[in-house]
Amino acid sequence: MARKRRPAARPEEILDAALAVFTEMGFAGARVEDIATRAGLSKGAVYVYFDSKHAILTALVRRLADRVIGAAEALVEAGAAVSAEQTLRSLLGFIAVQMSDPKISAAPRLVIAESQRFPEIGAMYRDVVLARVRRLIARILEKGIAQGAFRDVAPEVLLRLCGGPIVAHMFLTTVFADPDAPGPAPDVIAKGIADMVLNGLKVRQETAT
Amino acid sequence: MARKRRPAARPEEILDAALAVFTEMGFAGARVEDIATRAGLSKGAVYVYFDSKHAILTALVRRLADRVIGAAEALVEAGAAVSAEQTLRSLLGFIAVQMSDPKISAAPRLVIAESQRFPEIGAMYRDVVLARVRRLIARILEKGIAQGAFRDVAPEVLLRLCGGPIVAHMFLTTVFADPDAPGPAPDVIAKGIADMVLNGLKVRQETAT
DNA sequence: AATATTAATGACTCATGGGTCATTAATATC
DNA sequence: GATATTAATGACCCATGAGTCATTAATATT
Structure with missing residues (x-):
């Protein structure tokens, strides 16, 4: 050869x-x-x-995640000037669009699939990726509360409420995709999620700040 | 022997x-x-x-999912009398508690892990399990809208907003669990999620129905 | 009690694929 | 141009584990 x-x-x-x-x-x-x-x-x-097949997976996940998280951090950094609400909206939109690319969502999918057998990779993802996401969410939340724009909810709840729907959407369009019934576009979903995260489901008289 | x-x-x-x-x-x-x-x-x-190792997995997932979904359907059925909000709260609480049991969350985790290699199992889960969850969410949403209690959001958005945080919580307490930092209890999380799904993150003057 | 039926065994086959290593070919150095 | 270095090869080893099947033992039937 x-x-x-x-x-x-x-x-x-x-x-x-x-x-x-x-x-x-x-x-x-x-x-x-x-x-x-x-x-x-x-x-x-x-x-x-x-060294091994697993070393390839670990390095790959690291690389994929690092790129996306890095961009997200830059985005939040850049949002220092605008309102917490606006920053949260951009972040949700960005992550939702990124995660709708199967090449990128492959990282969390592989981690979830393999961490049953190899818990280290789950721990790595938690420490390297999720820790950074937590920090981003916490920062936006603090700012929003300080400005009087957000209710004082637990960061762990907000993390689940923001990340969860995006992850769910990712699974519904990859693992559980129905070829006969294509789901909504990622930006439509992102906006829908952002609206609901911010405004909730209940009908109200609009008297917000 | x-x-x-x-x-x-x-x-x-x-x-x-x-x-x-x-x-x-x-x-x-x-x-x-x-x-x-x-x-x-x-x-x-x-x-x-x-017939095969996979047949075992498929049968297992079917059985596990069927039990939980069956119970959830009964719960929604029983909630015909109470408000849509109350039904949604019970449903979220029930699923969150169920999914915090690793023996039960094993089903979706296994499906997600294996459907890369065997797409049939993902399709099965979509058709057998998710279709029923969709129906439950749609029913509660319709009722809430009809009563004037809920905003008129897309069922697909509500599905992601309700299911996502629970799934996220499940992953955070299984795959990504940090032994040093135990997360909040499932019922606390369930209430936090329900409050936020219903009321949103933004501060408002309380003038709800 | 003899016979038929079928649940259960466990030794076997066989494909698979991760990982190794002696060898070879491409570059670097002198 | 000769020698040293190291990138790359690919045949090989070997553990593994899914699935098979002839045999055996437990019940059912007569």
């Missing part, structure tokens, strides 16, 4: 290939050789760069 | 054993022999009652 020597580029290429293969076949269904072939390498070469 | 012949009881026993083993090791990590041993049988006997 023809050989190329480009060590610097390899890890990224392998992770790209791994994302594609994992997304198609799931972690258990993916063969390391599939990943290697897709990356234009032999199986042995993969083991030059990663 | 000593042998007992009790064909009628076997399938249930195998499913009980399968739940325990799947919960501990995940689907891929579980061996059919583990399940057999736990059920007090040999591996061969399992194949008398189930």
